[in-house]
Amino acid sequence: MKTLIILSHPDIENGVFNKKLRNEVLKNTSDVQIHELYKVYTGFDFDIKKEQKLLESYEKIIFQFPLYWYSCPPLLKKYFDDIFEHGWAYGSNADKLKGKIFGLCISAGGSKQDFDKSGEVGFSMEEILTPFKATAKFVGAKFMNSFITFEVEPQMSEEKLKTQAKEYLEYLKK
Numbered sequence: 001m002k003t004l005i006i007l008s009h010p011d012i013e014n015g016v017f018n019k020k021l022r023n024e025v026l027k028n029t030s031d032v033q034i035h036e037l038y039k040v041y042t043g044f045d046f047d048i049k050k051e052q053k054l055l056e057s058y059e060k061i062i063f064q065f066p067l068y069w070y071s072c073p074p075l076l077k078k079y080f081d082d083i084f085e086h087g088w089a090y091g092s093n094a095d096k097l098k099g100k101i102f103g104l105c106i107s108a109g110g111s112k113q114d115f116d117k118s119g120e121v122g123f124s125m126e127e128i129l130t131p132f133k134a135t136a137k138f139v140g141a142k143f144m145n146s147f148i149t150f151e152v153e154p155q156m157s158e159e160k161l162k163t164q165a166k167e168y169l170e171y172l173k174k
Helices: 017-028 048-056 074-083 130-138 158-173
Strands: 003-007 032-036 060-066 101-107 147-149
Touching (some): 003 017, 017 032, 017 101, 017 158, 048 074, 101 130, 101 158, 147 158
Parallel strands (some): 003 032, 003 060, 060 101, 101 147
């Protein structure tokens, strides 16, 4: 299945986790394209038609990003606002995303226990991701399970990085 990863990380070269996942995908897959928003768009002005055409040409679209204040980085939010236009993504005659598969690859600094009703955050990750699921439903896309990694930190062990990268490659095959 043709898969597109929309990678939204404002400082990926100085990061560890998302850079590792990106590099492993590039090294080990031929049917997955990575589109790095912060590399392509240094400002917040998108080539809307080009981005729409790109999305139209893939069956599965994964949005990969670090969790920022319980949401996505600002460029990805603007991407949704600008690219998912009325008449293209939604509306009475809009069907360009209908039937596509959407997924999320999220990295979070907190522990899984933090993302619990009784945890530090007070909400589950599933609750936090509700706007993304609602977006998928609204545009007629199918939402697959998310690939979530907790306790992501700069000094993450090489073993955990390798394990997560391997699991991500498996996730992309689903």
